[in-house]
Amino acid sequence: MIPHSFDYAAATSFADALEQVAAGAKPLSGGMSLIPMMKLRLAAPERVVDLGRIQGLNYIHQDQAGIHVGALATHFEVETSALLRAGCPLLSETAGWIGDVQIRNRGTIGGSVAHADPSADYPAALVALDARIVVASKRGGERTVGANDFFVDALTTAAEPDELVKEIIVPVETMGTSYQKLLQPASGFAIVGVAARIGQDGHGRLGVTGLGARPILITDATDLAALNTTEANSDIHAASAYRREMAKVYARRAIAAARARA
Amino acid sequence: MKIAGTQTLPLSRECAYRAMQNPDVLVQCMPGCESLEATGAQEYAMKMKMALAAISGQFQGKVKIADAAPPERFKLIVEGTGKIGFMKGEGALELTEAGEASTQVTYEGDVQVGGTIAAVGQRLIDTTAKMMIRKFFDKLVEVTAGMR
């Protein structure tokens, strides 16, 4: 498993990283998706800029806008952050379902979000949370994109090639939440994963991953019709019909679990 | 892998049919297609650069149009081979009039994928194939906007 040769530079700061990305370098964060693709030679970037040594971009702090999670926060940090567990438990719970502990120790929220894998866990939570994703570029500075607009298609986001995810802003939770996932036993990716935010009245929002090319947002948790999509994913692990049904089953479970916590 | 679907184009059937036989249009609409060079009647040598997030690869192959029955139906055969794998797709497209300057395209076919992308990319192949078809038609609508 040897990749094509590539130039490597470790960014010294976020500004340095933006400069290198603007010059065409492929950003490397935790490397949980990019490195395997490079080793399999499915990806062959000429230049890689390593974000991993940028200091301080793994912050998790709170202000009146919500809880800010720096792009380099690892899944494990998100999973175990006391601030998130208290203020946005859905994000912590979702992070705890990603891969295995080694992956959670290496992978970052920024990297996962930017990669936009159709079976990744975070997108479900982020659309349900109506999270905001702050992206930045040397060219245009910072801008904020709503999660539901950010995830465009499979492996495709609203971020331009020269933009990096800087942080994710999630609201301080007021509802009960739960993430329920049927995982594919080989990879640990979601066959379907449902993030629910439900009030005591049973109303609320859902985000669903694994079913389509991008996360599906359901703004009225009492109406699951959107899960009957004809575009449901299919692979050797689960055909479309099963995925659709499981999305409903796990949606009901997530709703019930979230409501119980409301 | 079986693929099937329908797509409505804001074009008359004749116009839609002509567009989809036109290599200058196809080259713009097929995702990643860099060139189509005629090698025979309705047969073209294709160069394609697939790029999906970090995944990228060069493909060489051919595009062939067969069983043409203008303006109702034709068969589109696409073959490509590259270092990351190879694919062969065969689709039957049927065009039906759906009102004035509107055509419904129904497609049905089979895509065979091999090599590394088939062996390690199972999770994404179906999703990617659907996405590429979506992009094809979106671009077709865009490219043919002036032809309405």
Next chain:
Amino acid sequence: MATTAAPPATGKLVGKRLRRKEDPRLITGTATYVDDIKLPGMHHACIVRSPYAAARIKSIDAKAALETPGVVAVYTGADTKEVGPVPCGASLPGLRVPHHYILATDRVYFVGHPVAVVVAGDKYVARDAADSIEVDYDVLPAAADPEKALTPGAPAVHPEWPDNTAFTYHQEGGDIAQAFAEADVIVKQRITSQRLIPTPMETRGVVADWKPGDKALTLYSSTQIPHLLRSLVAGMLGLAENKTRVVTPEVGGGFGCKLNVYAEEALMSFVSMKLGKPVKWIESRRENYVATIHGRGHVDYLEIAAKKDGTILGLKLKLIQDLGAYHQLLTPVIPTLSVLMMPGLYRFRNVTADIVGVFTNCVPTDAYRGAGRPEATHAIERMVDMLAAELKLDPADIRLKNFIQPEEFPFATATGLTYDSGQYDLPLRKALEIGGYAALRAEQQTARVAGKLMGIGIATYGEICAFGPSPATPAGGWESATVKVDPDGKVTVLTGSCHHGQGEETTFAQIAADELGIGLDDVVVFRGDTAIVQYGIGTFGSRGTAVGGPALYYALQNLKKKLKRYGESALGSDDVRYEAGQCICNKTGKTASLAQLAGASYRALKLPPDEEPGMQTTFFWEPPNFTFPFGAHLVVTEIDRDTGRIEIKRYVAVDDCGKIINPLIVDGQVHGGVAQGLGQALYEQVVYDDNGQLLSGELTDYAIPKATMMPWVESHHTETPSPVNPLGVKGVGEAGTIGCSPAVVNSVVDALSSLGVRHLDMPLTPEKIWNVIQQGARA
């Protein structure tokens, strides 16, 4: 610093639950595997493999690769035609054996087929250059499914044999026609045992080191069979065996897939001989999935005949074995082991079996943990459960009714085996007792009323282990041991078996330490270097301790005789005994320690009459029979009706592997075996598409069980010593795998029986179960 040395743990180490001597280096990352070997001037090889399952090679253009700075050579099939072929050790009547070149010549036969090798000064250059080799293929239709490959008009894997049939094999015993004529009930079922990928943590790897001055080859390889590898690779290369040395460093898992001789072992040797440089090749995981053998690959059509009371009369089997494109070392032998196993633990003596070995454009199948026996046990135990369901008998009762009884041993089976001993009801009764069978059945009734899908599954198994008597084993079935006492009295065991995770470094030390009355740490167990170890057969088929152990035992007895003679000489008496690490004069009580005796044997001043200097014995032991372990596994499952997910609530394993030398290691073997059995039952599946593309080509898509997916295995034992060897051991490496899959599937089918389900093929994925539940709900 004052320390208190613990007294040496002498005597009675056998039977103790001891931690393994080998574990510290394994778990601290300080062990040496093939990839850790770095030799001066070593080059690196990368292999170009076919992306197609069937194609003609029109041309190979290696110009760009050869022009790449750092590349020293590229070889293709045209260069290596004289090497080999890759050997098949099977000799079935009428067996069609395709010539298996080490590199493809004019055609490729499966995805992964090696086509060319690039050699460079570093592995990165080699890998890049491999990508630059242009192979022009004329792609041909492929036959990927064994049953489809048998239909007329299917693409021929090997054009010279259009029926894709490598062999047919028939075996029968008793009077099957009469058995079926007398039957009150006949149950038929098609049962598959899907293709699996062994997936050892360490992939294969080879370093070949040809020394031009010595005209001698040293081959480092991650193998289970260093000596057989030496004999066969020497033959492939035309070398003398005394100029060929195989070294097996640490092996990170074999599971049968390294019980083989592979093209790459000869290919790297060829390259090293051409270049006069050491050459390393380490298999990537991607390659491992397409270049190392797969396991299983059965389609079985079974019919079982019985009386109304559950007495089994006979069994018919038609076995379609997916062989893949070539015969590797034992490929065609594996399904014949399934046939041997057909009677299971049962008394019926009427059997007929027909095997069709089918070529497919897929990776060859061969031995994978259990090798033919899990497939057979799975099929038989499924059939017995289906028979019980048909007759509305309890699955435990029908087994107890049909077991061979203790007084019937030795028992000649319909397939020609002689079962030596056993009390087959013991493990089952124990499993039922530990599981609380009656209470579980009551709980199941309650659960059903509440709409829950709870299942209880039982599987009992008999195994053929300790391969084996030499007439039944392609390359000899004995094993060897040398015991050396150095002048300081420390002991080295050289074993011809080649443990690679089975723990013989510890269990053999236990045996030697007990016999010699010394401490565990006074013994070093060494294996895996043909220049140091006398010839041996290797480790596979649960034979390491069961055949290698007795060889060691007899070598130790001879050593003790020798020690005693030196003791007589040292103590000046003919009335001495060897005990607790010393010779003691029975008259005077004077003693001579092991170190003194060994020292005297090397100093050789006072040799006993007719005795050689030195303190070393070697014993080659030929086993008189196989061993026949047996056991019972009981599995409780609950199925999530909404999703089809299976939860294993209880897993009780009661295995009788004879005398237990180290219970901790035996439990480890059972746990590991069960993990791989669960892999087959629930998760693992090799998926080839119709074109022979391997779709489950990486660990992202091929689901081996992980620690978090394992249930707690309640591992228990009954201990019925084997009469075949003086240690009473039988072997346990494969037991867990053999007992597991039928117990799990029986449990799940039991859970779903209320929906009319009588059989399910593996793996039992949630989607499959969910679909079954949906159909059941509709019916």
